[in-house]
Amino acid sequence: MCYQPAFLQIPYSMKQEKTSFLPTENSLVDMFSRSISYLRLSLTDRCNLRCLYCVTENEANGSLTKLQHDELLTYEELLRVVRVAVAMGITKVRLTGGEPLVRRGVLDFISHLGAIEGLDDIRITTNGLLLEQFGPKLHAAGVNKVNISLDSLRPDRVAAITGADCFNQVWRGIETMLALGCAPVKLNMVVMRHINDDEIVAFARLSQQLPLQVRFIEFMPIGVSSRWNSDTYIDTDEIMARIRALGELIPLHAGRNDGPAQVFRLGSDAIGSLGFISPISHHFCSRCNRLRLTSSGALRSCLLHDDEVDLRAVIRERSTDAAIAAALLTAIRNKPRGHHLKELIRQTGGDCHGRMSRIGG
Ligand code: SAM
Numbered sequence: 001m002c003y004q005p006a007f008l009q010i011p012y013s014m015k016q017e018k019t020s021f022l023p024t025e026n027s028l029v030d031m032f033s034r035s036i037s038y039l040r041l042s043l044t045d046r047c048n049l050r051c052l053y054c055v056t057e058n059e060a061n062g063s064l065t066k067l068q069h070d071e072l073l074t075y076e077e078l079l080r081v082v083r084v085a086v087a088m089g090i091t092k093v094r095l096t097g098g099e100p101l102v103r104r105g106v107l108d109f110i111s112h113l114g115a116i117e118g119l120d121d122i123r124i125t126t127n128g129l130l131l132e133q134f135g136p137k138l139h140a141a142g143v144n145k146v147n148i149s150l151d152s153l154r155p156d157r158v159a160a161i162t163g164a165d166c167f168n169q170v171w172r173g174i175e176t177m178l179a180l181g182c183a184p185v186k187l188n189m190v191v192m193r194h195i196n197d198d199e200i201v202a203f204a205r206l207s208q209q210l211p212l213q214v215r216f217i218e219f220m221p222i223g224v225s226s227r228w229n230s231d232t233y234i235d236t237d238e239i240m241a242r243i244r245a246l247g248e249l250i251p252l253h254a255g256r257n258d259g260p261a262q263v264f265r266l267g268s269d270a271i272g273s274l275g276f277i278s279p280i281s282h283h284f285c286s287r288c289n290r291l292r293l294t295s296s297g298a299l300r301s302c303l304l305h306d307d308e309v310d311l312r313a314v315i316r317e318r319s320t321d322a323a324i325a326a327a328l329l330t331a332i333r334n335k336p337r338g339h340h341l342k343e344l345i346r347q348t349g350g351d352c353h354g355r356m357s358r359i360g361g
Contacts, residue, residue, distance in 0.1 A: 030335040031335070148173065150170055152196050153199055201246060211271050214273075246266060
């Protein structure tokens with residue numbers, strides 16, 4: 001249906017910042033007629049935090065296994081993949097990790113990324129620790145859409161969740177991006193019962209005072225450490241019900257920027273907005289336009305399916321753009337109609353799937 005590997009033979013070199021080749025139509029359409037236009041790149045599995053939903057207690061105390069440097073795709077390899085993907089129809093790239101800002105040379109990489117013709121939307125998901133330092137350079141390199149993960153507004157609790165006393169530093173990062181005029185600045189809160197759910201209201205109020213999109217994400221049973229269980233999980237309906245006690249939730253038209261979130265304003269005077277992301281209770285698979293490249297160089301067409309295409313091997317063994325294009329098409333052709341997380345949770349009690357820091361969320 002959509003397998004057309006022969007058409008791409010894009011000459012590549014690091015110096016060639018722009019490719020003159022662009023297809024006339026998006027060739028990245030999957031078996032369920034979804035157009036794939038969004039690529040998430042996990043730049044590294046390393047992170048400067050040890051969040052309780054990402055690592056086990058043992059790992060937090062020092063025994064974390066990390067990828068070796070040669071297991072990561074080099075920046076040159078990543079740029080090559082993105083050039084091919086953009087020529088095929090990808091228009092939006094998100095950098096994630098691990099913590100993307102800890103990979104050495106990331107700003108230089110981003111400026112090369114920004115020079116790729118046809119790629120007009122580069123975003124980043126970060127824990128915010130390095131934003132005060134890197135924010136202005138990120139902004140100058142064209143990254144002005146930032147998602148910042150923050151699961152609590154209480155410094156002691158942030159320390160308990162992340163393993164680092166970092167709330168003030170993250171908050172300065174948020175202020176830096178707001179002062180630079182970044183829009184939107186999104187705050188990601190993973191909502192966990194008994195851990196931070198008593199702050200739902202405080203987070204919602206933030207959106208009334210600041211030009212932020214505060215996003216409530218359903219806690220997913222992913223990762224080796226996952227503290228997930230049916231008790232810690234809270235669905236979006238319950239989160240919304242608690243917020244409605246504060247005022248009216250006025251639906252906003254979810255724009256191109258909002259991805260899978262349902263977006264609302266809390267009362268007519270709110271400066272910011274609220275987003276609700278419900279991968280479990282109201283999954284958005286029928287609208288999914290994403291492809292992921294893990295930090296070990298595997299293409300993954302669904303966060304919650306472990307089928308992967310080993311792109312690193314393709315690049316290093318065959319080394320042609322046509323082979324990269326074929327691998328992208330294979331991953332997309334195999335993209336499942338949807339995930340079966342609810343069923344899996346029933347079967348396993350929530351003991352699911354690989355490492356979030358490698359996949360990148
Ligand atoms: N280090 C970056 C950060 O902290 O934003 C990027 C990587 S992190 C894995 C990406 C996102 O995944 C974060 O917003 C994080 O809160 C979210 N996340 C991680 N584990 C999760 C889980 N089990 N359920 C829901 N979201 C999760």
